[in-house]
Amino acid sequence: MKKQRDIFIAFFRSGILGYGGGPSSIPLVYKEVVERFDWMNAEEFGDILALANTLPGPINTKMAGYIGYRVGGYVGMVNAILASILPTIVAMILLFASINKIKQFNWVNGMIAAIIPVVGVMMGTLTWQFLKNTKKDFGTGKTIVLSVLILIVLQFFHIHPAIVIAVFLIAAFVQRDKEEQVVKKKERTGA
Known part of the structure; x- marks a missing residue:
């Protein structure tokens, strides 16, 4: 105890x-x-x-x-x-x-209302950083196509974001495994 x-x-x-x-x-x-x-x-x-x-x-x-x-x-x-x-x-x-x-005081409502744009700017900055990193890894064309595709899936098909993230994670793991297999095959053949 x-x-x-x-x-x-x-x-x-x-x-x-x-x-x-x-x-x-x-x-x-x-x-x-x-x-x-x-x-x-x-x-x-x-x-x-x-x-x-x-x-x-x-x-x-x-x-x-x-x-x-x-x-x-x-x-x-x-x-x-x-x-x-x-x-x-x-x-x-x-x-x-x-x-x-x-919360009935005006100054409290003003403080609470001021939080919304600050969070919006922080989320926008984070999104911009993600886009820059994606552009660096995939190039501008693939980044635009992926962004539009994700927007369509989320907004028009109402797919939950967690499902989209899970699909992309699985795709990344599968792609990495394929790349590792190609490298191993080249090492075995001496190419």
Whole structure:
């Protein structure tokens, strides 16, 4: 029981003090896991950090899940994940509750309305970066054709974006496998 309490305390502290997201909480997790509770050494922590960076999703919850499991089994994993996300959940509930109470004020509505164009600009910038990278990899012609094709599939056929992404991922893996087979065949024949 003391071990589960320590797991909760370690990840709750790093979750509540790690303002700014995952990268800001990594040093806090290190301090708790390596220095305070001595659950692993610095090298092991570095390995876990490297592995967590390769997987999708928030780094703090991935590290919490693995370290919690390693220290306290499945209960420790759930405990650590809940402890790391609980501060964010509480903060969001308080934020939304306070916004609902003061949303009738004009200055609050203005702040909320100002967020929409900022998010739009950020999404536009991200889209532009994706288009530049695609153009670099595929060329201008293929990029335009792919963009139009995706627009048609999404807007006119109402295909869910996750399906489109999955199809393109599968196509990329198949294409890569074909290219690897061609390279291996050339190596075998000496061409």
